[in-house]
Amino acid sequence: RKEVEQDPGPFNVPEGATVAFNCTYSNSASQSFFWYRQDCRKEPKLLMSVYSSGNEDGRFTAQLNRASQYISLLIRDSKLSDSATYLCVVSLHSGGYQKVTFGTGTKLQVIP
Amino acid sequence: EAGVTQFPSHSVIEKGQTVTLRCDPISGHDNLYWYRRVMGKEIKFLLHFVKESKQDESGMPNNRFLAERTGGTYSTLKVQPAELEDSGVYFCASSQDRVRDRAYEQYFGPGTRLTVT
Numbered sequence: 001r002k003e004v005e006q007d008p009g010p011f012n013v014p015e016g017a018t019v020a021f022n023c024t025y026s027n028s029a030s031q032s033f034f035w036y037r038q039d040c041r042k043e044p045k046l047l048m049s050v051y052s053s054g055n056e057d058g059r060f061t062a063q064l065n066r067a068s069q070y071i072s073l074l075i076r077d078s079k080l081s082d083s084a085t086y087l088c089v090v091s092l093h094s095g096g097y098q099k100v101t102f103g104t105g106t107k108l109q110v111i112p
Numbered sequence: 113e114a115g116v117t118q119f120p121s122h123s124v125i126e127k128g129q130t131v132t133l134r135c136d137p138i139s140g141h142d143n144l145y146w147y148r149r150v151m152g153k154e155i156k157f158l159l160h161f162v163k164e165s166k167q168d169e170s171g172m173p174n175n176r177f178l179a180e181r182t183g184g185t186y187s188t189l190k191v192q193p194a195e196l197e198d199s200g201v202y203f204c205a206s207s208q209d210r211v212r213d214r215a216y217e218q219y220f221g222p223g224t225r226l227t228v229t
Binding site: 042043099103104 | 145147
């Protein structure tokens, strides 16, 4: 079983739709969680950190469920510019040590 | 604020040659990370520097890879001798000191695309 699992997609959704991605992680000791966005042939860019209480940033909402060990990302009112691969990232840290594990990413294509 | 920069953006070398990749982190970021993405696979951790010290190099694939961060500023990753399976995109990322807010949010450079022929 992979440490961080994501549905690779692609998710093809019309403009204006709401789309949700899930990500599961295997290490229950994981402490920090992130969603990154990666455009084709570009570097990952931090989209959101995911906090225990859940957090929202405009059209984007992230949730964390520690009991079930999954993280979700909800995108409302999808825009064409949201088309990208969304990477789930899980981090375990202790002292100065940080182990970061990436999912393979979920590809989103927003269509007009 | 300038972001993470990497040089070169692309490198094509022959098997057996040596290549050195460079990363300049965001100014003031003590933490520097190297990652690699092989085509079709997820991004994999290589190693982590805190200032000039290697905190974790458990992801380094073998002893053909050598990373340094002299003076705790920029870092280099040398591959010697390069093999075909070393081809991929090498990303560098940096983050702030761990005791500050958002200490674990990493900011990535544009990557170096390495092709070994």
